[in-house]
Amino acid sequence: MxxxxxxxxxxxxxxxxxxxxxxxxxxxxxxxxxxxxxxxxxxxxxxxxxxxxxxxxxxxxxxxxxxxxxxxxxxxxxxxxxxxxxxxxxxxxxxxxxxxxxxxxxxxxxxxxxxxxxxxxxxxxxxxxxxxxxxxxxxxxxxxxxxxxxxxxxxxxxxxxxxxxxxxxxxxxxxxxxxxxxxxxxxxxxxxxxxxxxxxxxxxxxxxxxxxxxxxxxxxxxxxxxxxxxxxxxxxxxxxxxxxxxxxxxxxxxxxxxGIPKEYRVDNMPNEIDELWEKGKKILKDLGAQLIDISLPHTKYALPTYYIVAPAEASSNLARYDGVKYGYRSKQGKDLVEMYEKTRSEGFGDEVKRRILIGTYVLSSGYYDAYYLKAQKVRQLIKKDFDDSFTKVDAIxxxxxxxxxxxxxxxxxxxxxxxxxxxxxxxxxxxxxxxxxxxxxxxxxxxxxxxxxxxxxxxxxxxxxxxxxxxxxxxxxxxxxxxxx
Amino acid sequence: MSLDKEKIKHVARLARISVDEAKVESLTKDLNSIFKFIEQLNELDTDKVEPLTSILNQSLRSRKDEVNDGKIREKILKNSPKKNEEFFVVPKVVE
Missing domain, CATH: 3.90.1300.10 (Amidase signature (AS) domain)
Structure with missing residues (x-):
């Protein structure tokens, strides 16, 4: 064989x-x-x-x-x-x-x-x-x-x-x-x-x-x-x-x-991606599907929204890594708080730390409304874009x-x-x-x-x-x- | 708005992550570029929009309040970095 x-x-x-x-x-x-x-x-x-x-x-x-x-x-x-x-x-x-x-x-x-x-x-x-x-x-x-x-x-x-x-x-x-x-x-x-x-x-x-x-x-x-x-x-x-x-x-x-959303394009996107997308559309059309132009107007706000919602949830989820119940514990740290801080500093890499800090900041007192609540509202708009489109199309x-x-x-x-x-x-x-x-x-x-x-x-x-x-x-x-x- | 070094040290303290003094500079730069990106959201008027708190069209299920698990102390303690018989051990908290 x-x-x-x-x-x-x-x-x-x-x-x-x-x-x-x-x-x-x-x-x-x-x-x-x-x-x-x-x-x-x-x-x-x-x-x-x-x-x-x-x-x-x-x-x-x-x-x-x-x-x-x-x-x-x-x-x-x-x-x-x-x-x-x-x-x-x-x-x-x-x-x-x-x-x-x-x-x-x-x-x-x-x-x-x-x-x-x-x-x-x-x-x-x-x-x-x-x-x-x-x-x-x-x-x-x-x-x-x-x-x-x-x-x-x-x-x-x-x-x-x-x-x-x-x-x-x-x-x-x-x-x-x-x-x-x-x-x-x-x-x-x-x-x-x-x-x-x-x-x-x-x-x-x-x-x-x-x-x-x-x-x-x-x-x-x-x-x-x-x-x-x-x-x-x-x-x-x-x-x-x-x-x-x-x-x-x-x-x-x-x-x-x-549905073909007009917003799924970025500056400097290689031509090949557009060409491939066109080729793909032709395949679907030849198979008898009907292509319909749609708009998902809040697409460009999805990533900024994500970089509030996801780090906020991550900062909360990752609070459990404290060196006490399981996982890595730093050898340093004279008292409990210092042990937590060293454990988390040595245990997490740079990207994870960045996101925990973003999340902690956007959820911190005085900033919640400006960031987290705002992101939840934009998330609603993004969902609504899809809901509206799906009254007209079977898939995007x-x-x-x-x-x-x-x-x-x-x-x-x-x-x-x-x-x-x-x-x-x-x-x-x-x-x-x-x-x-x-x-x-x-x-x-x-x-x-x-x-x-x-x-x-x-x-x-x-x-x-x-x-x-x-x-x-x-x-x-x-x-x-x-x-x- | 922009984040300065002091603010970042404060947030790091809230998150219980010690940050090397040497790294504060680059962290400040990275976080500011991320916040600049995030703040595009301010272009949108969302005064009349309800925040989305769950994407599921269902409310959270409730269940009977009864014990269905337990007696697994050994399993729970198994991964602890430091333990003493039945307890997790942490650095001294009370003098």
């Missing part, structure tokens, strides 16, 4: 079901790939022994009726995994071993899969290039000096380099979709509340949402089906019937109305990012230029909507670019269907040459 790790998750599942490959052979193939890809630095922790045991167990008593039968998976190191170190990319959690499993990963394991390792990410998911991780930069398999996007950069890198058949990330402002776009893969941020936040290291709780990162749309549907679902332990979890996204996948999009189609993958170090000295990476992805988080980044083409340098489909609340099936039809008719093929082993 040809290299099984080149295949899509769906193909791999078929091969396991028809006994062309055992879970053990599959697991060993991925372990081999991971061991030869240390240069990419995609993993913080590997759990090979445990994975081998699980594969053995599966092969001895296989259950082929599961969604993910005997499939090894690596996940972002933001999901708490029972008895396996969980760092969130931070020094402050460098020795944290959870005694519980996040709901989302538990759902994956209940569907037949098991853990292969924990993937590097920006510290507390704060970053757009994986350069804020305490555990080092992750390299994009697309090119030696390129960032893999962030914050789910270990996830996108591992997926594109065939180190895991599929993976999951979290998306607070674009952390699934932007890395997917940078690596030529598929990434979905589900509707807020569709996947449980329980057991995920919290960043900004009103925005955080876990989602799949995969090679194909079909894989994305399989993963979403496996990980989503109501959870009593998450107070904002949506209680609804589970959907069969993969079984219900259809490629007929005739008559669907697709935009570029995923304003550029392709950039070089390591290129944007680290200017936080605002880094933040601008998420200009097309952030509005969706503020409005709680589902959005899918689809690989669609490459720029002149051969770096992948993605296009984004935004859906109505809980309309994941429709954007997956549009993505499915798009994928079949888009000539893009992710051709990454293996240079790292």
């Amino acid at each position: 040809t290299d099984i790790t080149n295949q899509s998750l769906n193909e791999i599942i078929e091969n396991v079901k028809t006994k062309k490959v055992s879970s053990m052979e599959l697991t060993k193939a991925y372990i081999k790939n991971i061991e030869s890809a240390k240069k990419l630095n995609a993993f913080v922790t590997t759990t090979f022994d445990q994975a081998i045991d699980k594969a053995k167990q599966f092969d001895n008593r296989p259950n082929f009726d599961q969604l993910l039968p005997g499939i090894p998976l690596a996940v972002k190191d933001l999901f708490c995994t029972e008895n396996t170190k969980t760092t969130a990319g931070s020094n402050i959690l460098n020795n944290f071993i959870p005694s519980y499993e996040s709901t989302v990963t538990k759902n994956l394991w209940n569907n037949g899969s098991f853990l292969l390792g924990k993937l590097n990410c920006d510290e507390f998911a704060m970053g757009s290039s994986n350069e804020t991780s305490h555990y080092g930069n992750v390299i994009n398999p697309v090119g030696d000096q390129l960032v893999p996007g962030g914050s789910s950069g270990g996830s996108s890198s591992a997926l594109a380099a065939n180190l895991t058949p599929a993976t999951i990330g979290t998306d607070t402002g674009g952390s699934i979709r932007q890395p997917a776009s940078f690596t030529g893969t598929v990434g979905l941020k589900p509707t807020y509340g569709l996947c449980s936040r329980w057991g995920i290291v919290a960043f900004a709780s009103s925005l955080d949402q876990a989602g799949p990162m995969t090679k194909t749309i079909k894989d994305c549907a399989i993963m979403l089906e496996s990980m989503s679902g109501f959870d009593e332990k998450d107070s904002t979890s949506i209680n609804k019937k589970k959907e069969k996204y993969s079984k219900n996948l259809k490629d007929n999009i005739k008559g669907l109305k697709i 189609f935009t570029p995923s990012t304003p550029s392709s993958a950039f070089k390591i170090g290129e944007k680290t000295n200017d936080p605002v230029s880094m933040y601008l990476n998420d200009i097309f992805t952030v509005p969706v988080n503020l409005a709680g909507l589902p959005a899918l980044s689809l690989p669609a083409g490459v720029d002149k340098q051969g770096h992948p670019l993605g296009l984004q489909l935004i859906g109505k609340t809980l309309d994941e099936q429709k954007i997956l269907n549009i993505g499915f039809a798009f994928e079949k008719n888009c000539s893009f093929k992710n051709e990454i040459k293996k240079w790292w082993s």
